[in-house]
Amino acid sequence: MRITLSFATTADGYLDDRSNRRLMISTPEDWAEVLRLRARQDAILVGAETLRRDNPALLLHNPDARLRRMTDGLRPDLTKVTVTRSGRLDPAMKFFTEGDADRYVFSERELPAIEPFATVISSHGPLTAAFVVTELERRGIGSLLVEGGAEVLRMFLDAGLADVVRQAVNPALHLGEAQGGAQFLFEPPKEAWCTTENLGGMEVLTAVLHPDTRKEDLVWLTRATQEAFRCTPCDSCYCVGAVIVLRDGRTFTGYTHETSPTHHAEQEALAKALAAGAGADLHGAAIYSSMEPCSKRSSEPESCTQLILRYGFARVVFAAYEPDCFVQCQGAQQLREAGVDVRVYPELAQAVRKANAHLER
Numbered sequence: 001m002r003i004t005l006s007f008a009t010t011a012d013g014y015l016d017d018r019s020n021r022r023l024m025i026s027t028p029e030d031w032a033e034v035l036r037l038r039a040r041q042d043a044i045l046v047g048a049e050t051l052r053r054d055n056p057a058l059l060l061h062n063p064d065a066r067l068r069r070m071t072d073g074l075r076p077d078l079t080k081v082t083v084t085r086s087g088r089l090d091p092a093m094k095f096f097t098e099g100d101a102d103r104y105v106f107s108e109r110e111l112p113a114i115e116p117f118a119t120v121i122s123s124h125g126p127l128t129a130a131f132v133v134t135e136l137e138r139r140g141i142g143s144l145l146v147e148g149g150a151e152v153l154r155m156f157l158d159a160g161l162a163d164v165v166r167q168a169v170n171p172a173l174h175l176g177e178a179q180g181g182a183q184f185l186f187e188p189p190k191e192a193w194c195t196t197e198n199l200g201g202m203e204v205l206t207a208v209l210h211p212d213t214r215k216e217d218l219v220w221l222t223r224a225t226q227e228a229f230r231c232t233p234c235d236s237c238y239c240v241g242a243v244i245v246l247r248d249g250r251t252f253t254g255y256t257h258e259t260s261p262t263h264h265a266e267q268e269a270l271a272k273a274l275a276a277g278a279g280a281d282l283h284g285a286a287i288y289s290s291m292e293p294c295s296k297r298s299s300e301p302e303s304c305t306q307l308i309l310r311y312g313f314a315r316v317v318f319a320a321y322e323p324d325c326f327v328q329c330q331g332a333q334q335l336r337e338a339g340v341d342v343r344v345y346p347e348l349a350q351a352v353r354k355a356n357a358h359l360e361r
């Protein structure tokens with residue numbers, strides 16, 4: 001999933017003032033660009049406090065963008081998402097009542113009062129950005145716009161789950177501590193690729209924290225999905241293929257049960273890398289797997305997720321989430337929570353289904 005954080009602040013970093021009315025920080029030119037940015041996303045997320053204070057509808061106003069979504073078989077408005085611990089959400093909020101959109105409320109616990117108005121997804125424990133991203137991605141969301149407020153912006157940024165940050169600053173607006181509400185100060189990291197522009201007086205910084213690696217990823221992931229067809233189908237396993245790509249360009253492939261009836265594809269590729277003396281070079285490497293790496297094993301001492309973490313892989317790329325057929329896999333979530341860059345390309349999932357057609361019978 002590509003994740004963009006977008007927000008507007010005063011010159012002193014405030015997202016809002018302390019009054020009850022909504023403070024308009026953006027100029028019309030900037031706001032028009034924000035709406036264009038929204039139109040390119042699958043989903044939009046704001047924190048529960050923003051819903052309570054501003055009651056935003058979070059709609060797509062552009063008729064062309066709405067039509068495009070409908071032509072793609074989607075509902076016309078962006079999927080709306082919020083997060084809450086308290087569950088203090090009023091079903092009369094525009095989040096629930098306006099627009100034709102799917103709605104997800106992420107919460108640490110069940111929220112029966114909200115269930116008639118939105119899909120409630122409970123983490124049954126601390127709610128992390130990794131959990132939100134993984135669960136949205138499982139439901140087909142490929143791009144997410146996080147529009148604030150400060151707490152949710154921090155939640156995604158601190159978890160390393162922001163690919164692009166768009167910060168629009170109105171230099172003419174100063175609030176000071178007495179008047180300022182939620183504050184969010186963003187300093188792009190040195191390695192970010194930054195551009196600036198002026199939109200009707202707003203100073204807009206776009207910082208790319210993680211470049212889009214789709215093109216290269218699809219090449220290696222296609223190779224991984226092809227490896228899966230070398231596996232002999234059996235009733236108790238998925239046929240999976242994997243490719244490890246080291247930073248120096250060396251690659252190692254593997255497929256399920258290639259050398260042992262208990263080995264997964266990732267283990268087979270890993271064993272080849274270790275046999276070639278590349279153990280130390282696995283740190284920072286990428287592993288491409290046709291399916292989400294497993295998070296639980298009974299026939300091996302470590303899951304593939306544990307192995308990936310132990311050897312210090314920086315990136316994990318796969319095409320299909322593991323279905324809840326044998327176990328409930330939490331590989332992607334656990335990897336993201338450990339800071340690994342996880343990318344999923346469902347456009348290659350068809351090949352994964354084909355390699356595993358024996359399990360659908």
Ligand SMILES: NC(=O)c1ccc[n+]([C@@H]2O[C@H](COP(=O)([O-])OP(=O)(O)OC[C@H]3O[C@@H](n4cnc5c(N)ncnc54)[C@H](OP(=O)(O)O)[C@@H]3O)[C@@H](O)[C@H]2O)c1
Nearest residue numbers: 007008015016047048049050084085086148149150151152
């Ligand atoms: N200028 C802009 O671009 C912009 C954009 C958006 C918002 N804003 C402003 O930002 C202000 C709100 O910012 P804020 O930082 O106070 O609040 P916020 O980020 O909008 O929402 C915070 C709330 O989200 C929930 N939450 C956050 N992290 C969570 C987690 N890990 N697990 C579960 N729930 C979690 C909690 O809801 P519960 O309290 O329900 O538990 C928390 O109180 C408003 O004044 C709004 O106007 C400005």
